[in-house]
Amino acid sequence: MAGFNTVSGGPSSAGPGLGDAGLLAQYGLTRFHAGGWMPATAINVQETFPTGRYDRLGNRPSDGFGSGAYTTTLSFYSQTYLWLPNGRILRMRFNVSQAFSSSVNVEDASVYGTQVGFRGAARPGSSLLINPAWEYSLTRSWVLACDLFYRHGGNTRVTGTNAYEPLAPGIQADSGTSDTFGLAPAIEYNWKSSLGVILGARVSAAGRNTAATITPVMAINYVH
Numbered sequence: 001m002a003g004f005n006t007v008s009g010g011p012s013s014a015g016p017g018l019g020d021a022g023l024l025a026q027y028g029l030t031r032f033h034a035g036g037w038m039p040a041t042a043i044n045v046q047e048t049f050p051t052g053r054y055d056r057l058g059n060r061p062s063d064g065f066g067s068g069a070y071t072t073t074l075s076f077y078s079q080t081y082l083w084l085p086n087g088r089i090l091r092m093r094f095n096v097s098q099a100f101s102s103s104v105n106v107e108d109a110s111v112y113g114t115q116v117g118f119r120g121a122a123r124p125g126s127s128l129l130i131n132p133a134w135e136y137s138l139t140r141s142w143v144l145a146c147d148l149f150y151r152h153g154g155n156t157r158v159t160g161t162n163a164y165e166p167l168a169p170g171i172q173a174d175s176g177t178s179d180t181f182g183l184a185p186a187i188e189y190n191w192k193s194s195l196g197v198i199l200g201a202r203v204s205a206a207g208r209n210t211a212a213t214i215t216p217v218m219a220i221n222y223v224h
Contacts, residue, residue, distance in 0.1 A: 005062035012062055019052040019065040032080055039080035044097075046073040055110035064111035068104035069124050073097055091135040099127045112158050113173065120160015120171065128152040135188075143188040145198070153178040153209075178209040184217065196221045 005013045024046045032040040052066020075097040082090045101124035106114055112122045133147040156175040162168050186200025198219050206212040 003065050005065075007062050010062070011060050013060065017053060017063060017065040020048050020067060020071075021051045022046050022048040026077075034081075039078045041076070041078045044073070044075035044077060046075070047071070048073070050104075054104070054112075055106045055108060055114070057109040057111075058116075059109070061109055061111065067101065067111065067124060068106070068122070069101040071099050071101040071124075073099040089137045091137075093131075093133040093135075095129075095131045095133075097129040097131075099129075101126070106158070106160065112156065114158060114160070114171075115162075117162045117164040118160050118171065119163050120158065122156060122158045125154025125156045125175070125177070127154060141190050143190070145184075145186045145188055145200070147184040147186075149180075149182055149184070151178075151180040153180075176209050179207045180210045181205050181207060186217065188221075190221075194223045 003013075003019055004016045024044060026042050026044045029041040029043065030038050032038065048067075048069075048071040050066055050068045050070060052064070054064050054066040054068035057063050075095060077093070077095045079091060079093040082092065084090055104112075104122045104124065106112055106118060106120055106122050108114065108116045108118055110118070110122075114120070128151065130150045131147060133145065135143050135145045137143050153175075155177050158171070158173045160171050162171065182202060182204035184200055184202040186198050188196055188198040190196035198217075198221065200217045202213075202215040202217055204210065204213045204215075
């Protein structure tokens, strides 16, 4: 994953940066059969590795694209299909994921809000994601899609000291828990069964410890 952060009232990223990398394993539990009631289901295990920058960011905290943590995500995925009276297909998905992260050694300015001189650690909280979604086939090439999502973030605790003020009291900060609700409408165009592009936006309402956001999204899908 790569990204670029633009910050209102502060310095943006010095340039595009790489984020954390991940590996995913999936095991199918059941298969969907036309006319049957059983959806296709699978369990996923994803491991995220801390390959992106997250600390020693100097005066550009926006250069932080990673978390510094090893994160294990356990997921349950399900999907089914309905043939509507007009002959078109409605695809429905329901996914649930729970993520757990390791503690992280942190130095200086970081994505955890620490400043230059900080020496310590961060313990990211676990997170829960619930994601129902629908896709409606307008034609063989055009698809309308909409995801709903709820995300709960556990408390992240940061503890340490200031290397430049050794006699100062220790530093401890808690992010608090967070809750986010939102939706992601999109439109997809497929040139052929193996290649397509999707354009949309992720819209989040303001929630506990979260701000309202609108994030444009674009992805290219290739299936081999």
